[in-house]
Amino acid sequence: MPLKRLTQLGVPIGIVAIVVMLVVPLPAMVLDVLIALNITGALLVLMVAMFVKRPLDFAAFPAVVLVMTLFRLALNVSATRLVLLDGYAGKVIDTFGHFVVGGSLVVGMIVFVILLVIQFVVITNGAGRVAEVGARFTLDAMPGKQMAIDADLNSGLITEDQARQRRADVHAEADFYGAMDGASKFVKGDAIAAIIITLVNLIGGFAIGVAQLGMPMGEAIQTYSLLSIGDGLVSQIPALLLSVATGLIVTRNTGDDDMGSDILRQIxxxxxxxxxxxxxxxxxxxxxxxxxxxxxxxxxxxxxxxxRVPVEEEPQTPEQREAEALPSPDSPERLAAEIQVDALGLELSPDIIDLVDPSVGGDLLDRVKALRRKVASDIGIVVPPVRTRDNIELPARTYAITLFGIEVARGEAPPGSVMAIGDLLGNLPGHPTVEPVFGLEAKWIPSELRAQAELSGATVVDRASVITTHLSEVVTQHAARLLGREDVRLLTDVVKRTHPVVIEELTPAQLSLGEVQRVLQSLLDEQVSVRDLVRIFEALSLRAAVSKDLDGLVEAARQALGPAIVAPYLQSGDVHVISLDPQLEHRMLESMRSTEQGAVLAMDPELGQRVLMQLTALGREAEEADQRPVLVCAPQIRAALRRMVRPTLDRLPVLSYTELTGSGQVRSAGVVTGDLSLTTAGG
Incomplete structure (x- = not known):
C-alpha cells in the first residue's frame, strides 16, 4: 500500500480499533504492549509540543488530545475487565503495583492522589483557563488583524499571496485556540474518569475477591488494591504527560526557536x-x-x-534605533528615497477620512484593491498600489487623484451624502454637481433620501463608488504612463512561463524591452487591452523581421487583436462606422509625412478643419440615435488620422478596415467627404 494511502487510513483504523477495545476483551500480553505504546506516544506528544516554534505548527494537537484520551480510557476499561475477571492485568500494571510503589498500599495511594492533584488541580485547570482566555482574545483580535493585513496590502508592503496566507493564519489561529478550549475539557474529564475507575476497581475487586473467589478480606484488599493503584498509575503517567503538553501548547508564544532554546536564552x-x-x-x-x-x-x-553571558549593551531608545536604521540625511540613499514619487495616489480632505475607516463602515480601501484586480483583468496591466493619504490643503469634502505626484483629477464626496444621477432631481434637496466620468447632471443628496431618489427614477451612487469609478477612469486614460519598464519585464516573464519560444524570438533578438514598452503604451493610449500578450508578441515578432517602425509594429499588433478591439463597440452584433470618401482618403495618404513622433497628415488646414467639423456632426447624430460609432480608414493612414482627430475628438475610436474583418455586421453611420455638405447613412 502506498505511504500516502497508509497515512490516510491509519488514524481512522486506529480510532475504530479503540472503540472495539471498549467492548472486546484483550489478552494481558496485548494490554502490556498497548500500555507501553500509550506511555511512549504521550512522551512523543510532549516532545513535539516543546520543539514547535509556534502553536499553529502543531495545529492537530486538539485532535491528538481527543484520540489519546479515548485510547487511554479504552486501556482503562480493558485493564478493569482483566482485574475483575482474573485478578491479573499484565506485567506492566503488576510491576507498577509492586515495584514502583514498593508493594505498599499506603504509598501507592499517596502517590496516586498526588498525581491526581498535580494533574487535575494544577495543570489541567491552568491550561483550561489559558485556553479559554486565548480563544477569547484571539477572536476579539481578528477584526484588527484583518484590517492590518488589508492596510499592508493596499500600501504595497505585501503581495496578494502573502495577504491570503496571513488571512489563513488568522483564521487557523482562531480555530486552533477555540479547539484547544474544548480539548482542555477532555483532559479534565479524563482526570475525573481516572478517579471513578480506580474506585470501581477497588470496590468491585474487593467484592469479587471475597464473594466469588473466597479470598480472605486482607488478601483481597492487598491484591486488588495494588492492581487498581497500578492501573491508575499506568494511566495517570501518560495523562500527566499529555496535560503538561496541553499547558505548554496554550502558553507557547510564537518565536524563532523551540521552547527549550527560548527559555534558556531568556532566563x-x-x-x-x-x-x-x-x-x-x-x-x-x-x-x-x-x-x-x-x-x-x-x-x-x-x-x-x-x-558565560556576554556583556549586555545599554538599551537604545526608539529614537536612537530609528536614527541608526535610517541613512544619514545627506546620504544618497536618503535623498533618493525622499525624491521618489508615488505612481498613483488618492488624497482625501480630513472631513472625508471616514471613507477609509472600517470602524465606521468605510470600505474605500477594499474597493480600490478590487479595482486593481478589475483593471488587470480588463486592460492587462498591473496597476501600481494606490497610496491613500489625507491632505489638509484640500478644500472640505474634496478628493484628488495624483499621477506621479501631479494632480490629474479632482472631485467631491460630501459626508453623509449620496450622488443621484437623473433628469428629475429638482424636487430633491441637495447640492448640484456633475458626475466626474461621463459629465452627467447629478446632485449630492442626504443619504436618508436615497429611497426617495430611487423611486423618482434616479440612479443613486454612494461616495466610495463615485471615487472608485473616477479613479478607474483616470487609470484607464493614463494606463500608458503607468506601464513602466519593470512592468513590461514582469509581463514578459509571465508569458515566458507558458510560451517561452514567443519571448525568445521577440526579445532581445528582435526588439528591446523599451521598444516593446512603446508598442504596448501606444495600444493602451487608444484604450486597447493588452491582455492577449501572446498574440501581440507573435505579431510583433513577424513585423519586426521586416521593419521596426513604431506605427508599423502597432498596426501589426492591432490587426492581430482585431475582433477584441471591435468588441466593445458592437451593439446587437452590429458596428456603426463613419468612413472616409475614397478621394479624401487618397489625399490623406498623399499628405502623410514622417516625424519623430510618427506619421502625421500635412493637409491643408482648411480641409482638415472641415473634416473635423463633419466628424463632430456625424458623431453627434450617431450618439443621438443611441449608437457608438467608430471611424474607419485604410491601415496605412490610421495612426496619422488618429493623431489628427485626437485633440478634438478624443473619445472617437479610429480603426482600420483590417480590424473589422469577422467582427459582425458593419453599418454605416455616415461618410466624411471633406466639403461643407454631409453625406449621412440615410442620405
Missing part, C-alpha cells in the same frame, strides 16, 4: 539575575544547621553560568 540572557541568585544561594549557607554543599554547588553553577 540566561542577563548576567545580573544569575549573579544575584548565586550570591543568594551562598548566603543561605550562613543559616545554622543547613547543609553547605548543596547550596554551594547551586550558587557556584549560577555564578559560572553568569560568566
Amino acid at each position: 540566561g540572557g542577563n548576567r545580573m539575575p544569575l549573579r544575584i541568585a548565586g550570591f543568594a544561594a551562598f548566603s543561605l549557607c550562613l543559616i545554622p544547621g543547613l547543609p553547605k554543599i548543596p547550596f554551594l554547588l547551586a550558587g557556584g553553577l549560577m555564578l559560572l553560568a553568569s560568566t
Whole structure:
C-alpha cells in the first residue's frame, strides 16, 4: 500500500480499533504492549509540543488530545475487565503495583492522589483557563488583524499571496485556540474518569475477591488494591504527560526557536539575575544547621553560568534605533528615497477620512484593491498600489487623484451624502454637481433620501463608488504612463512561463524591452487591452523581421487583436462606422509625412478643419440615435488620422478596415467627404 494511502487510513483504523477495545476483551500480553505504546506516544506528544516554534505548527494537537484520551480510557476499561475477571492485568500494571510503589498500599495511594492533584488541580485547570482566555482574545483580535493585513496590502508592503496566507493564519489561529478550549475539557474529564475507575476497581475487586473467589478480606484488599493503584498509575503517567503538553501548547508564544532554546536564552540572557541568585544561594549557607554543599554547588553553577553571558549593551531608545536604521540625511540613499514619487495616489480632505475607516463602515480601501484586480483583468496591466493619504490643503469634502505626484483629477464626496444621477432631481434637496466620468447632471443628496431618489427614477451612487469609478477612469486614460519598464519585464516573464519560444524570438533578438514598452503604451493610449500578450508578441515578432517602425509594429499588433478591439463597440452584433470618401482618403495618404513622433497628415488646414467639423456632426447624430460609432480608414493612414482627430475628438475610436474583418455586421453611420455638405447613412 502506498505511504500516502497508509497515512490516510491509519488514524481512522486506529480510532475504530479503540472503540472495539471498549467492548472486546484483550489478552494481558496485548494490554502490556498497548500500555507501553500509550506511555511512549504521550512522551512523543510532549516532545513535539516543546520543539514547535509556534502553536499553529502543531495545529492537530486538539485532535491528538481527543484520540489519546479515548485510547487511554479504552486501556482503562480493558485493564478493569482483566482485574475483575482474573485478578491479573499484565506485567506492566503488576510491576507498577509492586515495584514502583514498593508493594505498599499506603504509598501507592499517596502517590496516586498526588498525581491526581498535580494533574487535575494544577495543570489541567491552568491550561483550561489559558485556553479559554486565548480563544477569547484571539477572536476579539481578528477584526484588527484583518484590517492590518488589508492596510499592508493596499500600501504595497505585501503581495496578494502573502495577504491570503496571513488571512489563513488568522483564521487557523482562531480555530486552533477555540479547539484547544474544548480539548482542555477532555483532559479534565479524563482526570475525573481516572478517579471513578480506580474506585470501581477497588470496590468491585474487593467484592469479587471475597464473594466469588473466597479470598480472605486482607488478601483481597492487598491484591486488588495494588492492581487498581497500578492501573491508575499506568494511566495517570501518560495523562500527566499529555496535560503538561496541553499547558505548554496554550502558553507557547510564537518565536524563532523551540521552547527549550527560548527559555534558556531568556532566563540566561542577563548576567545580573544569575549573579544575584548565586550570591543568594551562598548566603543561605550562613543559616545554622543547613547543609553547605548543596547550596554551594547551586550558587557556584549560577555564578559560572553568569560568566558565560556576554556583556549586555545599554538599551537604545526608539529614537536612537530609528536614527541608526535610517541613512544619514545627506546620504544618497536618503535623498533618493525622499525624491521618489508615488505612481498613483488618492488624497482625501480630513472631513472625508471616514471613507477609509472600517470602524465606521468605510470600505474605500477594499474597493480600490478590487479595482486593481478589475483593471488587470480588463486592460492587462498591473496597476501600481494606490497610496491613500489625507491632505489638509484640500478644500472640505474634496478628493484628488495624483499621477506621479501631479494632480490629474479632482472631485467631491460630501459626508453623509449620496450622488443621484437623473433628469428629475429638482424636487430633491441637495447640492448640484456633475458626475466626474461621463459629465452627467447629478446632485449630492442626504443619504436618508436615497429611497426617495430611487423611486423618482434616479440612479443613486454612494461616495466610495463615485471615487472608485473616477479613479478607474483616470487609470484607464493614463494606463500608458503607468506601464513602466519593470512592468513590461514582469509581463514578459509571465508569458515566458507558458510560451517561452514567443519571448525568445521577440526579445532581445528582435526588439528591446523599451521598444516593446512603446508598442504596448501606444495600444493602451487608444484604450486597447493588452491582455492577449501572446498574440501581440507573435505579431510583433513577424513585423519586426521586416521593419521596426513604431506605427508599423502597432498596426501589426492591432490587426492581430482585431475582433477584441471591435468588441466593445458592437451593439446587437452590429458596428456603426463613419468612413472616409475614397478621394479624401487618397489625399490623406498623399499628405502623410514622417516625424519623430510618427506619421502625421500635412493637409491643408482648411480641409482638415472641415473634416473635423463633419466628424463632430456625424458623431453627434450617431450618439443621438443611441449608437457608438467608430471611424474607419485604410491601415496605412490610421495612426496619422488618429493623431489628427485626437485633440478634438478624443473619445472617437479610429480603426482600420483590417480590424473589422469577422467582427459582425458593419453599418454605416455616415461618410466624411471633406466639403461643407454631409453625406449621412440615410442620405
